[in-house]
Amino acid sequence: MFKLGLIINPYAGLGGPEGLKGSDTLPEAMRLAVAQGSSASRAQARAQRCLDLLRPLAAQVEVYGFAGPMAEDAALAAGFGFHTLGEAAAPSSALDSQRAATAAAQAGVDLLLFVGGDGTARDIYSAVGEQLPVLGLPAGVKMHSAVYAINPEGAAEILTALIGGKLVEVGLQEVRDIDEAAFQQGRVRSRHYGELLVPRLGGFLQQVKQGGREVEALVIADIADELMEHYDEDCLYIVGPGSTTTGFMQALNLPYSLLGVDVVRGGELLQVDANAAQITALLDAHGGPVQVLITAIGGQGHILGRGNQQLTPALIRRIGREHFQVLASKSKLTGLAGRPLLVDSNDPELDQQWQGYIPVICGYRDQVMYRVSAAGD
Incomplete structure (x- = not known):
């Protein structure tokens, strides 16, 4: 609803x-x-x-x-x-x-x-x-x-x-x-x-490149530019897996694990390929703001519970939905053909709380609203 x-x-x-x-x-x-x-x-x-x-x-x-x-x-x-x-x-x-x-x-x-x-x-x-x-x-x-x-x-x-x-x-x-x-x-x-x-309401592509088609590498760079414009040295960034999030790590000139969760603060890589216990320990030692960067799996649309299970239900609850930022190209979103983004955290009550609409960063100063569901309908 x-x-x-x-x-x-x-x-x-x-x-x-x-x-x-x-x-x-x-x-x-x-x-x-x-x-x-x-x-x-x-x-x-x-x-x-x-x-x-x-x-x-x-x-x-x-x-x-x-x-x-x-x-x-x-x-x-x-x-x-x-x-x-x-x-x-x-x-x-x-x-x-x-x-x-x-x-x-x-x-x-x-x-x-x-x-x-x-x-x-x-x-x-x-x-x-x-x-x-x-x-x-x-x-x-x-x-x-x-x-x-x-x-x-x-x-x-x-x-x-x-x-x-x-x-x-x-x-x-x-x-x-x-x-x-x-x-x-x-x-x-x-x-x-x-x-x-x-x-x-506007055109499908805000930044037209190569005959009006999105170029994935350039979109990733645009998304990174948007994140860097609001970068906070005191913020603990928990960077989820996927090629879309790598642009942020590249902008910081830091190594990263493409398929893992990396944790950054103040331009320093605190933990590469972190597990749930390591993320929890870093949160315990951090008293400032927190932001989690996640992306959707192409074709499926999952943003939680697929490839980022290091983000356990306990961690997701602790951090809070408002501190999660979804990143995705518009091509990836339109590839879902109107289907929602999906959450499958292994906690049905938590998944229900995530349902609704969420802002998705698609480029530099370019966001869309997109539906999140636990049921896939």
């Missing part, structure tokens, strides 16, 4: 017809009218347009969010199963959007869809930062941020592709907002608040 977080700012866009420059300064009477159901919500109507288009996929999607107008009403109207994460005040506020986003992240949603404007984007960013994919459905007065689909139908198209197992790129996009009071006086003061991780 695709776990979709949903946050609707029911007041987004109400200021437009009134000549306001946003909803931050919306009169309280207008908020109360929407909260009491005596006035229509533009945001809820636009959310409904998107969810109605996703109705054919309702059996594959579960929606998570706050009760009432912030998520539940629209989800149930479109025929989706709904999981309540809490309840907002009436009328709701920016704090409720932040609470809902935090709850959705804690519930492990695969993607958070929010309906609103730049103020709502700021609220989402303040709550979750870059920790999970987020997609904005535009409904506000201000639209200066780069985190939105072009319209509700565009949001539905992106979600349909993602749920259907197609390659959907994800990348950081800017969250911006303007000072409404200054804008009312004709002065535009736009401020950068941060970046959200946003899915977007």
Whole structure:
């Protein structure tokens, strides 16, 4: 099941017809009218347009969010199963959007869809930062941020592709907002608040080489460039087997075991071809960040339990799913023909926890979201 977080700012866009420059300064009477159901919500109507288009996929999607107008009403109207994460005040506020986003992240949603404007984007960013994919459905007065689909139908198209197992790129996009009071006086003061991780539909190949076909050696080098751009001297890197991960070791100018697990920190190879006990000992002696680099087996799609069994269920639990980074070329992913990436750790409960969608690095500043399954369906 695709776990979709949903946050609707029911007041987004109400200021437009009134000549306001946003909803931050919306009169309280207008908020109360929407909260009491005596006035229509533009945001809820636009959310409904998107969810109605996703109705054919309702059996594959579960929606998570706050009760009432912030998520539940629209989800149930479109025929989706709904999981309540809490309840907002009436009328709701920016704090409720932040609470809902935090709850959705804690519930492990695969993607958070929010309906609103730049103020709502700021609220989402303040709550979750870059920790999970987020997609904005535009409904506000201000639209200066780069985190939105072009319209509700565009949001539905992106979600349909993602749920259907197609390659959907994800990348950081800017969250911006303007000072409404200054804008009312004709002065535009736009401020950068941060970046959200946003899915977007694009061409199959971001970097075209040799007639549009990926060259595996160059893709491996591109993936290594992406990893090195974020390289942390204090991080303990546990590098899994496979040719895709070797680019990272080559970039560090270190020897490696193609079919084993190598452990690196501070540009030094701490252990070549490590076993589970050696990895555990290195973790015990390390007090800083940890990242595990793994790749998928071509044609099969396994990312755990095939060739990297040194990463035992106990180690996988200890390190945490969020500290595993999957590396794969787009050619390798499309070779799966829509089948999911697979986990078979020999711990069924752990495998179930890994199911969902995970970012996969496919090149330099090039990521896609891809489904992970324990069952192979």
